[in-house]
Amino acid sequence: MIAFIIQRLLQGAGVVLAMSVIVFVGVFAIGDPVELLINPDADQLTRDAVAHSLGLDQPLWRQYLIFLWSAVHGQLGTSFVFNIPAIELILQRLPATLELALGATLLAITIGIPLGLIAGLFDNSWFSRVIMAGSIFGFSLPTFWVGLILILTFGVWLGWLPVFGRGETVAVFGIEWSFLTLDGLAHLALPVLNLALFKVALFIRLTRASVREIVPQDFVRFARAMGIHPSRVLTRHILKNIMIPIVTVIGIEFGSVVAFAVVTESIFNWPGMGKLIIESINQLDRPVIVAYLMVIVVMFVFINLVVDLLYAVLDPRVRLGSTSR
Amino acid sequence: MTGSNTQQSAVPLRGAKEAHATKPQSNLSKLLAFGAEFCGSPAALAGIVTLGVVIAAAICAPLITPQNPYDLSTLSIMDARLPPGTSNFNGYTHWLGTDGLGRDMFSAIVYGLRISLTVGATSAIFALIIGMTMGLSAAYVGGRTDAAIMRLVDLQMSFPPILIALILLAILGRGADKTMIALIAVQWAYYARTVRASALVEREREYIEAARGLRLGHGQIIFRHLLPNCFTPLLVVLTIQMAHAITLEATLSFLGIGLPETQPSLGLLIANGYQYMLSGAYWISIFPGIALLVTLLSINIVGDRLRDMLNPGLKR
Numbered sequence: 290m291i292a293f294i295i296q297r298l299l300q301g302a303g304v305v306l307a308m309s310v311i312v313f314v315g316v317f318a319i320g321d322p323v324e325l326l327i328n329p330d331a332d333q334l335t336r337d338a339v340a341h342s343l344g345l346d347q348p349l350w351r352q353y354l355i356f357l358w359s360a361v362h363g364q365l366g367t368s369f370v371f372n373i374p375a376i377e378l379i380l381q382r383l384p385a386t387l388e389l390a391l392g393a394t395l396l397a398i399t400i401g402i403p404l405g406l407i408a409g410l411f412d413n414s415w416f417s418r419v420i421m422a423g424s425i426f427g428f429s430l431p432t433f434w435v436g437l438i439l440i441l442t443f444g445v446w447l448g449w450l451p452v453f454g455r456g457e458t459v460a461v462f463g464i465e466w467s468f469l470t471l472d473g474l475a476h477l478a479l480p481v482l483n484l485a486l487f488k489v490a491l492f493i494r495l496t497r498a499s500v501r502e503i504v505p506q507d508f509v510r511f512a513r514a515m516g517i518h519p520s521r522v523l524t525r526h527i528l529k530n531i532m533i534p535i536v537t538v539i540g541i542e543f544g545s546v547v548a549f550a551v552v553t554e555s556i557f558n559w560p561g562m563g564k565l566i567i568e569s570i571n572q573l574d575r576p577v578i579v580a581y582l583m584v585i586v587v588m589f590v591f592i593n594l595v596v597d598l599l600y601a602v603l604d605p606r607v608r609l610g611s612t613s614r
Numbered sequence: 615m616t617g618s619n620t621q622q623s624a625v626p627l628r629g630a631k632e633a634h635a636t637k638p639q640s641n642l643s644k645l646l647a648f649g650a651e652f653c654g655s656p657a658a659l660a661g662i663v664t665l666g667v668v669i670a671a672a673i674c675a676p677l678i679t680p681q682n683p684y685d686l687s688t689l690s691i692m693d694a695r696l697p698p699g700t701s702n703f704n705g706y707t708h709w710l711g712t713d714g715l716g717r718d719m720f721s722a723i724v725y726g727l728r729i730s731l732t733v734g735a736t737s738a739i740f741a742l743i744i745g746m747t748m749g750l751s752a753a754y755v756g757g758r759t760d761a762a763i764m765r766l767v768d769l770q771m772s773f774p775p776i777l778i779a780l781i782l783l784a785i786l787g788r789g790a791d792k793t794m795i796a797l798i799a800v801q802w803a804y805y806a807r808t809v810r811a812s813a814l815v816e817r818e819r820e821y822i823e824a825a826r827g828l829r830l831g832h833g834q835i836i837f838r839h840l841l842p843n844c845f846t847p848l849l850v851v852l853t854i855q856m857a858h859a860i861t862l863e864a865t866l867s868f869l870g871i872g873l874p875e876t877q878p879s880l881g882l883l884i885a886n887g888y889q890y891m892l893s894g895a896y897w898i899s900i901f902p903g904i905a906l907l908v909t910l911l912s913i914n915i916v917g918d919r920l921r922d923m924l925n926p927g928l929k930r
Binding site for chain 2: 304307311312315425426428429430431432433434437438440441444445541544545548549551552555566567570571578582585589593
């Protein structure tokens with residue numbers, strides 16, 4: 290187990306390093322690094338001085354090492370727009386994004402898995418057909434367009450729910466959270482629903498496929514033939530077996546929810562890091578872009594690591610250490 | 615196992631050939647039989663017909679639209695934000711209304727569809743070619759080449775597509791060519807993985823051994839012998855990825871980092887309408903969205919049907 294964890298950690302470190310090379314080459318070497326670090330209005334003398342003090346007259350590999358060294362120390366430049374360290378800016382926005390992503394994942398699980406179970410168990414009923422047809426819709430509808438429809442319906446026409454911002458927040462351990470106030474919850478409702486919809490469709494399909502795979506197997510038929518109560522067969526035999534793929538996918542999809550939050554945050558004006566990155570791209574606030582990319586890569590490597598471990602813990606068939614092909 | 619991605623779970627489609635191999639048939643009659651079976655499902659028939667209409671509309675855009683939305687001389691600001699069904703000064707009725715510049719929405723949508731479909735299809739096909747070549751080489755050569763390519767595929771698939779596209783566009787900047795590069799970079803891995811899976815099996819068959827025994831060139835074996843027998847699964851991935859490419863392009867354009875303003879795809883049209891939506895001019899955003907939705911839905915239904923037909927494991 291420990292060898293497995295170490296192997297995965299090393300792999301993760303490799304990915305982060307590879308990404309840092311890509312980001313470095315993309316943003317620093319192709320673009321002008323001086324522009325990245327100083328005010329665009331500065332004159333030529335200042336530029337030369339900064340270039341020299343940053344060691345930009347040095348060979349590329351040494352520049353990369355310098356970039357890496359300062360990145361390890363959390364120095365990725367200062368935002369042009371907000372005039373505070375970029376990394377700090379990203380971390381300030383992180384809780385808002387996490388709140389949204391966690392809410393959406395929870396909602397997707399609580400709607401998607403039961404519907405998928407029904408569709409899988411009663412394969413030919415009209416109800417299952419409606420669920421499956423709905424899931425095709427869920428897949429086909431682009432997230433951003435659903436967001437617009439939600440705003441139009443609940444915000445503009447019905448006027449039931451607020452559509453912009455986080456609403457009232459409460460500080461716990463110095464971090465602001467929306468879900469602890471009624472107003473915050475109301476603000477959270479539409480973005481969470483928007484972000485969850487695609488994943489609901491995914492969980493319906495995944496659960497249904499797993500159920501249809503498990504139900505015809507001998508141990509389920511045997512349990513039924515023994516006269517075990519259907520609800521017990523469901524919880525002890527079926528659910529237990531379908532949970533392995535589902536839990537794995539929940540883990541993997543959490544990362545994708547964080548990434549997709551970019552779209553939802555932009556539409557609902559949610560002050561998370563996704564909205565920040567889009568604004569930064571449009572305003573050419575490059576230190577923030579670099580910081581966002583590095584933070585998100587580290588986060589993904591971490592999520593993948595956790596999923597791998599979870600998978601190994603849940604499924605005794607996975608032989609640790611021999612999983613890599 | 616970091617690279618598992620659920621959207622591609624229904625990929626392996628092997629064995630469909632064997633099922634039909636008993637009776638020798640001409641290619642044409644096989645195709646007709648396939649078409650007839652395909653249309654056996656009403657939903658699939660509706661899907662393919664709708665898709666045909668959408669593609670035809672996009673190709674014939676100048677013929678069926680009352681207005682060229684890029685020709686600024688035909689636009690009048692007096693016609694701006696007319697609700698659906700109103701007539702303008704010339705007595706022409708805008709059934710889908712007009713946008714903030716007085717453009718006829720129907721014309722804008724058909725032209726936007728043209729751009730969206732072109733970008734989606736071009737990038738999907740390029741991704742197919744790159745992914746196919748990589749996947750086939752990985753399976754055929756094996757060993758370290760295989761390990762290196764598949765590690766790259768795994769790595770890439772552990773990141774969500776939108777994130778990779780976002781990273782690339784943040785570095786490259788906005789533009790049609792850059793958006794297509796991002797879309798290709800996002801998608802090639804799906805084709806590579808699919809084709810490798812079937813090529814690994816085909817590689818062991820006798821005809822490949824025979825081709826090797828004849829000392830045919832590696833390129834010839836890969837593309838003339840291996841590829842035709844691995845192509846069917848790719849077709850399904852192509853359909854589904856095309857829908858993904860169109861969605862992703864629309865999303866990126868909506869966020870303002872995809873296509874430039876001079877090439878208003880459906881995503882950009884929706885973004886442009888967004889500012890008017892809160893003041894009640896819903897049609898500028900909603901109708902392009904419906905066009906996008908209809909396109910995606912028909913592609914997905916066709917893809918679903920193809921997958922069910924080509925995968926005997928799912929047949930009831």
